[in-house]
Amino acid sequence: MAKIKVKAPSQSLNAFSTSSETGKTLPPKKKNHLTLPGLENPMVEIENLDFYYGEKQALNDISMIIPKNKVTAFIGPSGCGKSTLLRCLNRMNDLVESARMQGTIKIGGVNMHNSPEDVSVLRKRVGMVFQKFNPFPKTIYENVAYGPRIHGLKNKAKLDEIVENSLKSVALWDEVKDRLNDSGLGLSGGQQQRLCIARAIAVEPEVLLMDEPCSALDPLSTGKIEELAVGLKEKYTIVIVTHNMQQAARIADFTGFMLLGDLVEFGFTDRMFTKPEKKATEDYITGRFG
Amino acid sequence: MARHPVHFEREIEKLKRMILSLGEDVEACVKRAVRALVRRDTTLAMKVIDSDFEIDQKEVDVEEECLKILALHQPVANDLRLVIAILKINNDLERIGDLGVNIAERAVYLSTHEKLDMPFDLQDMAEKAQAMLKGSLDALINLDTQLARNVCKADDEVDAMNREVYALVEERILSNPKHINSLIQLLSASRYLERMADHATNIAEDVIYLVEGEIIRHTNQQSEKS
Numbered sequence: 001m002a003k004i005k006v007k008a009p010s011q012s013l014n015a016f017s018t019s020s021e022t023g024k025t026l027p028p029k030k031k032n033h034l035t036l037p038g039l040e041n042p043m044v045e046i047e048n049l050d051f052y053y054g055e056k057q058a059l060n061d062i063s064m065i066i067p068k069n070k071v072t073a074f075i076g077p078s079g080c081g082k083s084t085l086l087r088c089l090n091r092m093n094d095l096v097e098s099a100r101m102q103g104t105i106k107i108g109g110v111n112m113h114n115s116p117e118d119v120s121v122l123r124k125r126v127g128m129v130f131q132k133f134n135p136f137p138k139t140i141y142e143n144v145a146y147g148p149r150i151h152g153l154k155n156k157a158k159l160d161e162i163v164e165n166s167l168k169s170v171a172l173w174d175e176v177k178d179r180l181n182d183s184g185l186g187l188s189g190g191q192q193q194r195l196c197i198a199r200a201i202a203v204e205p206e207v208l209l210m211d212e213p214c215s216a217l218d219p220l221s222t223g224k225i226e227e228l229a230v231g232l233k234e235k236y237t238i239v240i241v242t243h244n245m246q247q248a249a250r251i252a253d254f255t256g257f258m259l260l261g262d263l264v265e266f267g268f269t270d271r272m273f274t275k276p277e278k279k280a281t282e283d284y285i286t287g288r289f290g
Numbered sequence: 291m292a293r294h295p296v297h298f299e300r301e302i303e304k305l306k307r308m309i310l311s312l313g314e315d316v317e318a319c320v321k322r323a324v325r326a327l328v329r330r331d332t333t334l335a336m337k338v339i340d341s342d343f344e345i346d347q348k349e350v351d352v353e354e355e356c357l358k359i360l361a362l363h364q365p366v367a368n369d370l371r372l373v374i375a376i377l378k379i380n381n382d383l384e385r386i387g388d389l390g391v392n393i394a395e396r397a398v399y400l401s402t403h404e405k406l407d408m409p410f411d412l413q414d415m416a417e418k419a420q421a422m423l424k425g426s427l428d429a430l431i432n433l434d435t436q437l438a439r440n441v442c443k444a445d446d447e448v449d450a451m452n453r454e455v456y457a458l459v460e461e462r463i464l465s466n467p468k469h470i471n472s473l474i475q476l477l478s479a480s481r482y483l484e485r486m487a488d489h490a491t492n493i494a495e496d497v498i499y500l501v502e503g504e505i506i507r508h509t510n511q512q513s514e515k516s
Contacts, residue, residue: 246364273366275503285366287298 043068043207043237044089049103051084051261053096058084060261062103066207066254071229071238073252073269075245077289080258082241086209089239090126091119108206124151127200127236131212133192135184135199140167140176143184143195147203166198169235170228190221197228201236208232210240214247226251245285249273257281298363302372305355309376309383312348313427316383319345319390320423320486324416326394327479330401338394345387352380375500379430382489382496386423389482389489396475396482406472409458412479415451418444419483419490426493433501441494442506448487455480 044066051059059081066072074082084093091112093099105112112122124147135143144163153159163180167173172194176187184195193213200208210229214222229238229251242248248255249269256266257280265272265281276282283289319338326335356377359365365373400406422441429438459477463470495507 245366249366274370276367282367286369 039065039067041068042066043108044239045104045106045109046085047104047106049085049088049101049105051081051088051093051101052099054098058261059088062263064256064263064266066237066239068237069233069235070253071233071240071251072254072256073248074239074241074256074258075243075248075284076258076264077284078243079260081261082256082258083211085258086128086211086239086241089207089209090123090128092128094119124203125205126207126209127203127205128209128211129193129196129200129213131215133189133196133216135187135192135195137183137185139181140184140187140195141180144198144202147199151203162202166202167195169201169232170194170198171224172198188221190217190224193217193221193225194228197225197232201232206237208236208238210238212241212243215243222247245273257284259284298359298365298369301355301359301363302369305352305359305373305376308348308352308355309380310427310431312345312352312380312383313430315345315348316387316390317420317423317427319387320393320416320420323390323393323397324413324420327397327400328413328416330397330405332398332401335394335397335401339391339398342387342391345384349380349384349387353377356380371500371503375430375496378496379493382492386486386489389486392482393479396479399475400472403472404469406469406476408476409462409473410451410455410476410480412476412483415448415455415480415483418448418451419487422448422487422490423493426490426497429494429497430500433497435498435501438494438497442491445487445491448484452480452484 042065046062046064046066049059049062050057062085074085076082087093088101088105089107089112093101101113104114107122107125110117110122110125112126115122136146138146141163144166145159148159148162153162164173164177167176172191175191176182176195184192187195193216197208197213213229214225217225226247229240232238233253240248240252252269254267255269255272257264257272257276257278259280265276265278267277272281273285276285280289319341322334323338325331326338356373359373363369422444425437425441425444428434429441455477459473459480463473492507495505498504498506
């Protein structure tokens with residue numbers, strides 16, 4: 001039997017081969033992401049999205065569909081534009097001076113950047129949870145009631161119901177029901193993050209954006225947030241940005257890989273982690289990037 | 291990145307060396323078992339039987355290495371397919387080793403009983419099965435899916451030979467019943483070679499999965515049904 005040639009690390013992806021011809025074994029791209037099954041029910045439709053910070057282009061001609069009631073994850077190296085894309089979805093980039101956007105983003109069929117509605121009303125449809133948990137310096141109750149209150153809800157009984165349901169949805173109710181008037185800042189990190197998710201869903205958004213929601217949490221709390229994300233997709237469309245690829249693999253139905261402002265590949269998560277279509281995706285997820 | 295690529299590469303290279311070493315041992319085992327049968331060499335047959343534990347040990351080592359890589363590195367994409375393919379190929383190789391031992395046991399029986407006029411060309415069938423094993427391992431080394439597909443096709447030939455052997459042995463038993471025990475031993479040897487070819491086919495199918503990411507097993511039956 002022929003002896004194996006030992007290849008130098010990081011030169012070749014394929015198993016036993018040493019040559020550059022290994023690339024030829026990859027089949028050509030078979031599917032356009034817009035035609036993937038499962039995307040018939042879009043919640044977010046992005047078309048030809050370009051985004052600039054001053055002269056610097058951060059997103060290049062992104063077109064994609066984010067399906068309703070699914071978890072969609074964006075992965076990619078730092079600076080690839082995944083957080084920028086996430087922030088475009090609820091117009092948070094409006095707050096960045098010198099930022100400008102071209103293209104369209106529709107959420108539930110409504111153009112987020114060309115709608116007569118007030119931006120705060122539009123943002124109510126898109127909740128967001130950040131990397132660093134940031135409860136208000138208020139009581140646990142007030143943290144959750146804050147959103148519905150500023151949107152005009154004053155009925156105490158209704159607010160109580162929303163607070164209870166929201167905290168139950170994030171599996172925090174049993175842990176805090178006896179101390180709703182304590183400060184939200186007194187909770188543990190994992191609990192604070194769940195409180196932030198409860199605060200986000202209290203206004204019943206259609207889409208829940210999560211920007212690295214577990215990066216400051218221990219594995220146990222991370223597990224709870226991941227479980228939540230999977231559970232919450234029944235009611236909401238979840239979009240998550242994560243550096244933790246295994247997290248994307250565990251919880252996302254669809255995954256997009258971004259690189260230098262491009263959406264390189266978008267598709268079913270299981271396919272992405274077993275047989276990605278693009279070499280750049282393969283290089284990144286197998287740790288051979290760069 | 292969750293893991294250190296250079297360290298991971300080292301582990302993968304080690305795993306490849308281990309599976310190839312097992313492949314070499316299994317090829318040698320089959321070759322010696324067939325030779326012992328054809329040449330009525332009891333000593334050689336006993337060597338094959340006695341050395342099976344080495345193959346078994348290597349199989350366990352490869353499996354442990356695969357499990358370690360899965361647990362510690364959580365490979366994905368090409369790396370995941372490689373580890374899974376090796377895990378499965380490992381199993382097939384060990385089974386081929388066992389079949390080699392089975393043939394050696396038949397060789398011991400036949401070499402200690404009256405010599406028979408062979409009713410069929412066992413050597414030819416053995417060469418085909420061994421060529422399939424070699425082809426499947428070469429396909430693994432070179433990631434050659436065309437070669438792997440050729441191995442899959444060759445399995446039909448060995449299956450057909452085995453069916454012919456059955457008919458020939460049946461005929462010989464009817465015409466000469468006093469050699470029934472030896473003829474049954476020969477029939478078993480044929481059956482073991484046919485099973486070896488099946489395992490070589492499995493290995494070839496795993497190579498295709500490794501390279502193309504598609505599981506082609508059972509696809510023929512499915513297309514025939516539809």
